[in-house]
Amino acid sequence: MTDLIPIGDTVAARIGALNERLQLADIDDIDALPDVLAAIHEVVTGLPRVAVQDFDAVSEGEIRRRVARRRQLLGTTGSLWVDPDSTDALLEAIVLMRAVEEIMVQFDRAIESDRSDELEDACRTRDGRHYVLRRVRGPTDLSGKPLLRRALLAHRVIPTRAGGLRVRLYRSRPMASAAAARRLRAAEQRSFGAAFFPGMNVILSPGDGDFTIQGLTGFDAAPLIAQQIRDARREACSGLVWAELTMDGQSVDVVRAELARQGMENGSRPDFVVTGSRHERVGDTMRNVATVMDGTGELLFDLFKWARFNIGPRWEGITAGSEIPLLITEGQLSVMAICRDFLDDGEQEPPYCRLDVDLAIVPSMAPASSTEATMMGHAATAQTMRHRYATQTLVVLQPPEAAPGSVGRVLPFPDRPLAAPQGQSVDASWHLCPLAPR
Numbered sequence: 001m002t003d004l005i006p007i008g009d010t011v012a013a014r015i016g017a018l019n020e021r022l023q024l025a026d027i028d029d030i031d032a033l034p035d036v037l038a039a040i041h042e043v044v045t046g047l048p049r050v051a052v053q054d055f056d057a058v059s060e061g062e063i064r065r066r067v068a069r070r071r072q073l074l075g076t077t078g079s080l081w082v083d084p085d086s087t088d089a090l091l092e093a094i095v096l097m098r099a100v101e102e103i104m105v106q107f108d109r110a111i112e113s114d115r116s117d118e119l120e121d122a123c124r125t126r127d128g129r130h131y132v133l134r135r136v137r138g139p140t141d142l143s144g145k146p147l148l149r150r151a152l153l154a155h156r157v158i159p160t161r162a163g164g165l166r167v168r169l170y171r172s173r174p175m176a177s178a179a180a181a182r183r184l185r186a187a188e189q190r191s192f193g194a195a196f197f198p199g200m201n202v203i204l205s206p207g208d209g210d211f212t213i214q215g216l217t218g219f220d221a222a223p224l225i226a227q228q229i230r231d232a233r234r235e236a237c238s239g240l241v242w243a244e245l246t247m248d249g250q251s252v253d254v255v256r257a258e259l260a261r262q263g264m265e266n267g268s269r270p271d272f273v274v275t276g277s278r279h280e281r282v283g284d285t286m287r288n289v290a291t292v293m294d295g296t297g298e299l300l301f302d303l304f305k306w307a308r309f310n311i312g313p314r315w316e317g318i319t320a321g322s323e324i325p326l327l328i329t330e331g332q333l334s335v336m337a338i339c340r341d342f343l344d345d346g347e348q349e350p351p352y353c354r355l356d357v358d359l360a361i362v363p364s365m366a367p368a369s370s371t372e373a374t375m376m377g378h379a380a381t382a383q384t385m386r387h388r389y390a391t392q393t394l395v396v397l398q399p400p401e402a403a404p405g406s407v408g409r410v411l412p413f414p415d416r417p418l419a420a421p422q423g424q425s426v427d428a429s430w431h432l433c434p435l436a437p438r
Contacts, residue, residue, distance in 0.1 A: 011051050015084040015093060018043045022080040030107045033100055034132035035125045036080060040097040041157040042130070044090060045148055052090060052147045060142050060150075063095060070099040094151060105154050108134050116301075119169045119328075124160060131158045131169065136331030139390065148356070148388040156333070156356045162324060163351025170301050171328040172271055172294045192239040193232040193270075194396040194431040197224060197246055198407045202400040210317030212279040212286060213245050218402055221251045224429055229258045231430050236268040238435070243398035243408060244305075244339045244365035245288070246276030252291050259297035269295030271329045274361055277305065277338055285319035290338060290363055292327065301325050305338035311367055311400060324351065333357045339364040342395075344380035352381060356389045359435075362411075364397035371399055372422045375409055379421035386417060394433055395423065 018039060025036050044052070073079065080100075082093045111122045123131040138153040139145075160167050203215035232240040247255075252275050263269050277290035288305035304321025327334045335357045342350055342362045352360060360382065366374035375397060382393035395411035411423040412433035424431075 011047060011089055012084040014043050014047065015082050015089050018093070019081055019084065025080055027074055027078040027080060027100075027103075030104075032126070033104045033107075034123075034130075035127060036100050037097060037104065037152075037155065038125045038130040038132055038157050040093055040100070041151060044093050044097065045151060047090065055090065055094070055147050056144055058091060063091075063098065066091070066095040067098045067102065070095050071102060074099055074103070094147075097151065098153070101152055101154055114171050116168060116170050119171060120160075123169065129160055131160060131167070132156075133158060133328075133333065146387065149390055158326070158356060159354055162354045165306065165321075165351055166323045167355070168301070168323050168325045169328065170325055172300060172330075189437060190238045190435045191235050192241065192394055192413075192433045192435060193228065193235065193237045194394070194408075194410045194412070194426065194433055195225075195228040195240060195242045195276075196396075196398050196407045196426060196429050196431070197221065197276075198429055199402045200246060200398065200400075201402050202245065204311065204314070205317070209314065211311060211314040212317050213400075214279075216246070216248060221247070222254050225251065225254050226258050228430055229255070229262055232270055233262060233265075233267050235432055237432075238271050239273065239361065239394075240270045241274045241361055241363060241394060241396045242276030243396045244277045244290070244363040245279065245400070246363075246365075246398055247278050249278065249280065251276070252278070255291075256293060256297040259293060259295060263296040271295060271332075272300065272327060272334070274303070274336060274363055277303070277363055279318065286317055287321070288316065288318045288338060290336070292325070292336060300327065303336050303338060305341055307340035307343070309340045309366070324355070326355070326357065332359065334359040334361055336361045338362070339366070339374070339397075342381050343374065343377040344384070345377060349384070350381050353384045353388070355385075357385075357391055360385060360391055360393040362393065362395040364395055365400060366397060368399040368401060368403050371397060371409055375411060375423045376421040378411055379414075379417040379423070382411060382414070382417035386415070392435060393417065394435075397423070 021039050025032050082089055082096055113119055123133055133156050135154055142150040197219045199218035200216055201218045202213050204211045205214050255275050273293045275291045277288050280287055280289055290303040292300045292303055294300055303325055306320040308316040335352055335355055378395045385391035392413040394413055398408035406425040406427055408426050409423045410426055410431055413435045
C-alpha cells in the first residue's frame with residue numbers, strides 16, 4: 001500500500017509550484033497583478049480543509065499587521081515569493097495575496113463597456129482561466145470565518161469554466177436608482193418578489209417518451225403579471241422571479257411590455273426580472289429558457305437550462321445549455337440557475353459551489369409529490385454556498401399541476417438553508433422575500 005502524503009508536504013509542494021509561476025511575474029507590471037492574485041488564490045483555496053482549518057483562528061488584526069510588513073518588503077525587493085518550508089507558509093501566501101490586492105486597488109480602472117465579450121476580456125486573466133472582479137463593498141465580520149469567505153477583501157476570483165460550463169459575465173445597462181444603490185452600499189435590507197400563477201396546469205406533449213410543455217391552462221396570465229410587477233414596484237423590490245416552465249412566449253412579451261410601460265411612471269423598478277422559463281425551439285434544438293431582463297424590459301440575457309428533470313417516467317426533451325451567466329448589478333454579483341441545474345443530488349457537487357457570488361436566483365418546478373425533496377436538494381447547494389461565500393439564495397418553485405392549498409414554495413434567502421430545507425409554502429400569486437444585509 002502506498003503511504004499517504006503528509007499534509008505539510010502537500011502545502012510545501014503546492015507553494016513551491018506557485019513560486020515557479022510567481023518568478024515569471026513582475027510586481028511593477030500592473031496588468032500582470034490579476035494573474036498573480038488569481039494564481040495565489042487558486043493554490044491556497046484549493047488546499048484540503050485539514051490543511052487550512054487553523055486559518056479560521058487567525059485574527060484579522062494579525063493578518064493586517066503582516067500585510068503591512070509585506071507591502072514594505074514588496075516596495076524594496078519586489079519579491080513575489082513564499083517560503084514553502086515555513087510553518088506559516090499558508091498564512092504567508094495569504095498575506096502576499098492581500099498585499100498584492102492592496103496594490104491593485106490603487107490602480108483598478110472602471111470598466112465602462114456593457115458588452116459581455118468586452119467585459120469578460122477586461123476581467124479575464126492572461127491565462128484565460130479566471131476572472132478577477134472588483135467588489136464595491138467587501139465582506140464584513142471576518143474573524144473566525146473560513147478561508148474562502150475572507151481570503152480577499154476588495155476582489156473576487158471566479159473561474160471562467162465550472163463543471164464543464166463556460167461562465168459568462170453580463171451587466172445591467174441602466175444604472176440602479178439612487179435609492180437602490182444607497183441601500184446596497186449602506187447594507188440595508190432589500191426585498192425580492194416571488195411570483196406564482198394559482199390554478200396553473202401544464203399540458204405535456206403526447207406520447208410516452210421525452211416531454212415538452214405545450215401549453216398552460218387554468219389562469220389568465222396578463223392581468224396577474226401586470227399586478228405582480230406593480231407589487232414589485234410598490235415594495236421597491238430589487239428583483240422579481242417567476243418559477244420554472246410557468247410562461248410561454250406570449251407571457252414573456254407581456255412582462256417586457258409591462259416593465260416598459262410601468263417603467264415610464266414614477267417609482268422604483270427592479271434591478272432584474274427572471275421570467276418563468278419556457279420550452280422553446282432555438283435554431284434546431286428545443287431548450288428550457290428563461291429570459292432575464294432589466295427593470296425597463298430590456299433583454300440582459302437568456303438563461304438555458306442544462307440538467308433535465310422528469311415528470312413521472314418521462315424526461316424533459318431538451319438540449320442542454322453550455323453556459324453559467326453571472327449578472328453584475330450595482331455592487332452585486334448574482335448567478336441564475338434553473339431548477340435541477342442547482343440541485344445537489346448527493347452524487348456530484350453542482351458547479352455553482354465554485355462561484356463566489358452574492359446571490360443565487362433559482363426558478364424551479366417539481367411535481368407536488370416531490371416538491372419537498374427538490375427544495376431539500378436546492379437547500380443543500382444553498383447551504384454550501386452560504387458557508388463558503390456568504391451567498392444568499394432565493395428559490396421559487398411551482399408544481400406543474402394545481403392542487404388545493406399551496407400554489408408553490410420559496411427558499412427565501414435563509415441564513416441556514418438546511419435548518420428548514422423544505423422552504424416556505426406560498427398560497428397566493430405573490431410573496432415578498434426580504435433579503436437581510438450580508
